[in-house]
Every structure is written in structure tokens, then in C-alpha cells.
Amino acid sequence: MILRELSEIPGVSGDEARVRARIWEAVRDRVDGGRVDPMGNLITWKGANRPGPKVMLAAHMDEVGLMVTRIGDDGLLRFRKVGGIDDRVLAAKAVRVGPDGVPGVIGLRPIHLLKDDEAKKPVSEQDLVIDIGAASKEEAERVVRPGAYVSFATSFGELGDGLVKGKAFDDRVGCALLVELLALDFPFPLFGVFTVQEEIGLRGARVAAYEVAPDLALVLEGTSCADIPGTEPHGQSTVLGGGPAITVMDAHHIPARPLVEGLVAAASERGIPWQWRRTAFGGTDAGSIHLTRSGVPAATVSVPCRYIHSPCAVMSLQDFDNTRRLVAGFLEDVPRIAARLAAGRA
Amino acid sequence: MAALYADVQHLEQLVRAFAQAFGPSGHEDPIRALIRRYVEPLADQVSVDALGNLIAFVRGRGGPGARRVMLAAHMDEIGLMVTHIDDKGFLRFAPIGGHGPATLVGQRVVFADGTAGVIGVEKLDDVKDLKLDRLFIDIGAEDRAAAEGRVQVGSAAVFAREVTAAGSRLTGKALDDRSGCAVLVEVMRHLRAESVPHDVYCVFSVQEEVGLRGARTAAYAIAPDLALAVDVTASGDTPKGETLNMQLGKGTAIKVKDNSLIAHPWVRQLLVDAARAHGIPYQMEVLPYGGTDAGAIHLTRSGVPAGALSIPTRYLHTPAEMLDLRDVAATVDLLVTVLRQPLPDPAA
Numbered sequence: 001m002i003l004r005e006l007s008e009i010p011g012v013s014g015d016e017a018r019v020r021a022r023i024w025e026a027v028r029d030r031v032d033g034g035r036v037d038p039m040g041n042l043i044t045w046k047g048a049n050r051p052g053p054k055v056m057l058a059a060h061m062d063e064v065g066l067m068v069t070r071i072g073d074d075g076l077l078r079f080r081k082v083g084g085i086d087d088r089v090l091a092a093k094a095v096r097v098g099p100d101g102v103p104g105v106i107g108l109r110p111i112h113l114l115k116d117d118e119a120k121k122p123v124s125e126q127d128l129v130i131d132i133g134a135a136s137k138e139e140a141e142r143v144v145r146p147g148a149y150v151s152f153a154t155s156f157g158e159l160g161d162g163l164v165k166g167k168a169f170d171d172r173v174g175c176a177l178l179v180e181l182l183a184l185d186f187p188f189p190l191f192g193v194f195t196v197q198e199e200i201g202l203r204g205a206r207v208a209a210y211e212v213a214p215d216l217a218l219v220l221e222g223t224s225c226a227d228i229p230g231t232e233p234h235g236q237s238t239v240l241g242g243g244p245a246i247t248v249m250d251a252h253h254i255p256a257r258p259l260v261e262g263l264v265a266a267a268s269e270r271g272i273p274w275q276w277r278r279t280a281f282g283g284t285d286a287g288s289i290h291l292t293r294s295g296v297p298a299a300t301v302s303v304p305c306r307y308i309h310s311p312c313a314v315m316s317l318q319d320f321d322n323t324r325r326l327v328a329g330f331l332e333d334v335p336r337i338a339a340r341l342a343a344g345r346a
Numbered sequence: 347m348a349a350l351y352a353d354v355q356h357l358e359q360l361v362r363a364f365a366q367a368f369g370p371s372g373h374e375d376p377i378r379a380l381i382r383r384y385v386e387p388l389a390d391q392v393s394v395d396a397l398g399n400l401i402a403f404v405r406g407r408g409g410p411g412a413r414r415v416m417l418a419a420h421m422d423e424i425g426l427m428v429t430h431i432d433d434k435g436f437l438r439f440a441p442i443g444g445h446g447p448a449t450l451v452g453q454r455v456v457f458a459d460g461t462a463g464v465i466g467v468e469k470l471d472d473v474k475d476l477k478l479d480r481l482f483i484d485i486g487a488e489d490r491a492a493a494e495g496r497v498q499v500g501s502a503a504v505f506a507r508e509v510t511a512a513g514s515r516l517t518g519k520a521l522d523d524r525s526g527c528a529v530l531v532e533v534m535r536h537l538r539a540e541s542v543p544h545d546v547y548c549v550f551s552v553q554e555e556v557g558l559r560g561a562r563t564a565a566y567a568i569a570p571d572l573a574l575a576v577d578v579t580a581s582g583d584t585p586k587g588e589t590l591n592m593q594l595g596k597g598t599a600i601k602v603k604d605n606s607l608i609a610h611p612w613v614r615q616l617l618v619d620a621a622r623a624h625g626i627p628y629q630m631e632v633l634p635y636g637g638t639d640a641g642a643i644h645l646t647r648s649g650v651p652a653g654a655l656s657i658p659t660r661y662l663h664t665p666a667e668m669l670d671l672r673d674v675a676a677t678v679d680l681l682v683t684v685l686r687q688p689l690p691d692p693a694a
Contacts, residue, residue, distance in 0.1 A: 215396075233430065233432060234429065234430035234432065234438035234479075235479070236430075248427060248429075248499060248500030249372065249427050249440060249442070249500070252557075254371060254372030254442075254553060254556065255372075256397075257372075257373070260500065276429075276498075276499035276500060278429045278430045278499055279429055279440070280427065280429060280440030280441075290397065290559075291559055291562050291563055292563075293563065293566050293567075294395055294396060294563050294564070294566050294567035295395050295396035295397035295399070295560075295563030295564075295566075295567075296396055297396050297397075341396075344375075344394070344398075345393070345394040345395070345396075345398075346394075
């Protein structure tokens with residue numbers, strides 16, 4: 001499956017070219033055309049001149065990661081985070097540095113050498129270094145420059161019964177879904193948009209939506225899933241295996257009710273399991289898309305992923321497939337949903 | 347002092363009717379339907395945009411100095427959104443807009459369909475533990491199934507509170523910014539009675555409380571030459587309150603700045619000059635935080651000269667907001683005064 005490949009390709013915000021190239025290879029025969037905009041968004045379309053509502057599906061190609069900021073005299077690399085990463089997950093992780101994927105490890109003093117209270121606190125990004133095995137600054141500079149992107153070196157794998165693990169499921173699951181959905185045909189103009197720089201402020205989607213100027217938009221995401229010990233039931237955003245998660249509100253967007261109701265109806269009528277996303281934190285590309293030009297009705301549907309924004313997430317293939325079925329159903333229902341949108345404005 | 351243009355009694359009726367209607371951010375249908383009934387007979391054209399903004403257009407008579415003017419008041423109010431329903435039928439919620447947990451404890455809330463609830467709190471060892479995630483809504487449901495018969499995840503509630511008069515003051519929920527909506531309707535009544543040079547777009551915007559969202563898309567569509575937001579602002583006249591210039595009963599507040607906007611100097615001066623020339627009570631507003639729709643509007647397209655008129659209001663974002671009707675009337679008076687005159691080109 002393409003998710004395996006997409007998950008393993010490095011593509012930290014601003015460095016999405018390799019992800020984009022693989023996606024274009026996968027969709028070029030499924031769409032009428034595509035172009036890369038100045039920010040790097042891949043905008044593809046099918047039936048652009050058909051009548052009916054112009055629908056935009058969006059998934060972001062970028063992932064959270066790191067960037068090298070300075071190379072020390074000792075050959076160790078200082079870095080900063082790109083996107084939201086919990087400092088606690090950084091230490092002792094294997095990474096790949098720069099366009100050539102130089103292997104490295106995020107270094108941390110071993111527990112034997114820590115003072116009593118040091119071991120009780122998470123280490124901040126400023127106190128961590130990336131060790132690429134260079135003995136000096138000169139040696140490190142032969143393979144790495146400040147500004148080099150760093151991604152986690154995590155291989156995709158299968159887990160338990162129908163689960164998979166890997167990096168960057170946020171949002172390569174959305175990209176993989178969109179690649180599959182672009183194989184389908186609908187009687188209205190459909191724009192499949194693979195965006196850049198979502199993790200650092202929903203940036204790519206903003207200009208892509210301006211370009212596409214859709215009548216309605218649906219964002220495909222990988223969202224948090226906290227059905228794990230230590231989380232109160234009302235703090236659990238979603239449950240793994242519970243089906244696609246429909247957002248009712250997040251920090252950047254209140255989805256258009258007719259779209260939310262359209263998603264619920266599409267699931268119910270086809271017997272597809274689904275769940276509400278039961279927290280209101282975070283944001284998706286919908287946060288910038290809906291404010292484009294004179295406004296775009298938008299909604300978000302997500303595949304639950306445990307441990308997102310870390311080197312390794314866990315996802316259910318059944319949730320992935322049910323999300324694909326739900327979005328396909330939603331697209332079949334677009335005429336009905338568009339009529340509801342129009343009625344709400346009359 | 348009597349108002350120049352505002353019919354204070356009518357204005358009070360509008361404020362009361364609008365403030366008591368339901369309409370948290372993203373769920374503005376009931377308040378939009380209500381305001382629409384008032385503006386349909388007053389406007390040349392009424393439309394609703396993709397985000398739900400209600401845009402009422404009143405054509406001007408044109409001539410030299412005629413501009414495209416946008417007035418904006420937000421019709422959404424703060425509220426609560428259900429995020430989780432537990433086995434015993436209690437609801438957890440996320441805030442829609444800015445809420446303080448201390449204000450919420452013990453409040454009555456109401457959902458769009460009239461379902462009533464109260465806000466309860468977990469047993470706390472220390473009052474410092476009072477956070478929003480320790481609160482819940484109790485709708486009197488015996489279990490999850492009973493609760494799900496009445497509300498869903500995604501259902502929104504607002505404070506249940508009537509508007510009450512206290513002297514020349516009104517107190518209630520959602521005076522932020524239904525009082526501004528009332529101002530716009532009252533201004534439209536005058537535009538209908540006496541035509542002005544300008545094409546005026548009165549925007550009753552959505553989702554201001556969650557980030558000035560509706561005004562942004564409305565301003566893009568309208569592309570105005572000049573924009574004024576009408577909203578409430580904080581006051582500094584309560585015991586040991588904040589040090590702020592604004593006081594209840596001292597007139598409409600002409601905004602200098604808040605966190606979203608530095609009022610265009612030309613717009614600010616226009617308002618100050620008009621207020622002075624016509625003896626309309628006013629005060630200057632410098633708010634060290636917060637924002638209004640003007641903050642989103644002025645950054646639209648290649649920029650829009652924008653300012654704001656504010657109604658000083660106590661106890662903002664509580665069910666007991668309080669304002670002085672005379673300030674609301676002065677806001678109407680100043681807007682009508684400004685709109686009656688030709689406006690110079692701000693770029694000239």
C-alpha cells in the first residue's frame with residue numbers, strides 16, 4: 001500500500017518535494033491535470049469544467065521534524081523543532097539528516113551520569129544534540145549544513161491484528177486516502193490538493209484554497225487518539241478502531257453544520273462506523289481554507305492515530321478503510337449536501 | 347440629553363430581543379433569522395454568505411464623496427460545546443470563545459432546542475484546581491441514552507439569562523455584541539428614512555468570538571472603502587477594577603487601539619470631529635487586549651481604513667454583562683452623523 005512508502009519518505013514542513021514527487025507519480029494517471037504552486041502545494045483536478053459545486057479535498061504532505069541550527073566544534077548538531085513535538089519524545093531517537101539522509105542519533109547523557117534531580121525532568125530541545133558520528137566541526141560540515149532538515153528514521157510495520165506503525169501518519173494517511181479517492185469519478189469538479197507547511201500554521205492550504213476557490217472543502221487528516229491509560233474518558237479525543245472521526249470544533253475552525261451532517265448521514269446510510277472527535281484542540285488545513293476569499297464551507301474527517309507528533313504512531317487499517325468509504329460516500333452525496341448549503345443561505 | 351437620531355425605546359427593544367436569542371459562534375441560525383426579519387424591510391438587498399454572515403445592503407444616493415462603507419457587528423455570542431457524554435448522562439464541554447471557569451460554576455445554560463442544563467463541578471481539593479475540564483453540564487439525564495436523546499457531541503449551549511433593566515442600564519447575556527447588532531438595525535432605520543451619499547453594507551457577522559472569522563470573508567466580498575466595527579468594550583469604572591478610560595454612561599467609545607487594530611487615524615479623526623461638532627457624548631478607547639471585527643477587516647485585500655465604535659460594558663463574557671442605553675444611543679447618533687456627510691478619499 002502507498003501509505004507504507006509515503007510514511008517512510010522524509011518531508012518535514014518546507015521540504016515536501018520527495019513526498020510530492022511520489023504522490024504525483026501515483027495520481028498522474030488518475031487526474032486530468034496537476035500543477036505545483038509557488039509554495040509547493042500539489043493541486044490536481046478532475047472534471048474542472050463540469051457544472052456543479054467545485055469540491056476541494058485537502059491533505060497535507062508535511063510532517064513534524066527538526067532543523068539543524070548550528071554545528072558545534074565537537075561535531076555535534078544543535079537543532080530546533082519544526083512543528084509541535086513534545087520534548088520528551090526526542091531523546092535517544094534515530095534520525096536522518098539532510099537531503100542525503102545522513103544517519104544520526106539524538107544524544108542524551110546516559111542515566112549513570114545524571115545528577116539526582118536531572119533524571120526527573122524532561123530534557124528540552126536546547127539541551128539535546130544530534131550525533132552523526134563526526135569527530136569535529138569540519139568532519140560534520142562535509143555532510144551537513146545548518147538549515148538541514150531532520151526527520152525521524154522510523155520504518156513502517158504491521159502490528160497486532162490489522163494495525164500499522166510508522167512515522168508521519170499525520171498526515172500521510174490523509175495523502176494516501178486522497179490518492180485512493182482520486183481513482184473515483186464524480187459529476188462535479190473535484191480538486192485534490194496536497195498541501196505544504198500545515199504543521200507550522202496551516203500555510204500552504206491558505207494559498208491553495210485561494211487558487212482553487214472551491215464551493216466546499218473537506219480536509220483529510222490523521223488525528224490524536226488517546227484511548228490509553230492515564231487519560232480520562234472525556235479527554236480521549238478518539239478511539240482506535242472506532243472509525244473515522246468527525247470534527248465538531250477545533251482551535252481554528254467550526255465546521256459548517258451541513259457538511260458535518262452530510263458526513264454523519266453518509267456514514268449512517270452506508271453502515272460505516274464513525275465517531276466524533278471529542279476534543280476541541282488543535283487545527284487542520286480547514287482552519288485556513290474556510291476563511292479564504294468570501295468564505296468556504298469546510299469540514300474535517302480524520303483517521304485516529306495514537307502517538308501522533310512523535311517518531312512513531314499507531315493506526316488501524318480498518319479505520320483507514322472506513323474513512324475512505326466515508327469520504328467516497330460523502331462525495332456521492334455532494335449534490336444533496338450542496339442543496340442543503342444553498343438552502344441555509346436562502 | 348436627548349438622542350439626535352436614536353429612538354431609545356426602540357433601541358432597548360432591539361437590544362432585549364437580540365440579546366435573548368440563541369446564537370453561539372458557528373451556530374448563529376436562530377439569531378440570524380431574527381435579525382433578518384428586522385432588516386428585510388429596511389434593506390435594498392439581504393444575503394447570507396458561505397460562512398453565514400448576514401449582509402444587508404442599503405443603497406446610497408451617490409454624488410461626490412460617496413463611499414462604500416461597511417458596518418460590522420457580530421451576532422455570535424460565547425457558548426459551550428459538548429465534547430463528551432458519559433455513562434451517567436453528564437456532558438463535558440469545550441468553550442466557544444473566552445470563558446472563565448469561576449463564572450461558569452452554577453450557571454444555567456440552554457441548548458438551541460430549549461434543553462436546559464446547569465453547570466456542575468467535580469469535588470476540588472483546592473479552588474486553584476478550578477479549571478474548565480473539571481466542570482460538566484447536567485441536563486438532568488439519568489444515563490447516556492437519555493442524554494443522547496436530547497444532545498449530541500457538537501451541540502452548543504449558551505447562558506440562560508433574561509435581559510433586565512437597572513435604571514438606564516441593561517444587564518444580561520450576549521450584550522456582547524447584540525447591542526452592536528441593535529445599533530446597526532437602528533442606523534438602517536435612519537438610512538431608510540433619509541438617504542445618505544454612501545452605499546452602506548451592514549454586516550451581522552459570525553464567529554467573531556472565536557477569532558474574527560466571519561468579518562474577514564465578508565470584508566473580502568464587500569471590498570469596502572471604509573469600515574467601522576460596532577462592538578462592546580471593557581470599562582474601568584468598577585471597584586478596584588482595571589485602569590481603563592472607558593466608563594458607562596459617558597458616551598460612545600471611539601477606538602484608538604486594541605490587540606487586533608490600530609484605528610486608521612483618518613477614521614478616528616472623522617469620528618472625533620463629528621462627535622464634537624454635533625455634541626454627541628464620546629470617550630476615547632484604548633484597550634490593551636482583545637479585538638474586534640475591524641481587526642480582520644482592515645487586513646483584507648490591499649487594506650481597508652477601519653475603526654470601531656464601542657459600547658463600554660461591565661462584566662464582559664458573563665451572563666451579567668451591563669451597559670448604559672445612553673451609550674448605545676450615542677453610538678447610533680455618531681454613526682448616522684458620519685454617514686450623512688460626504689467622506690473625503692482617505693488616500694488623498
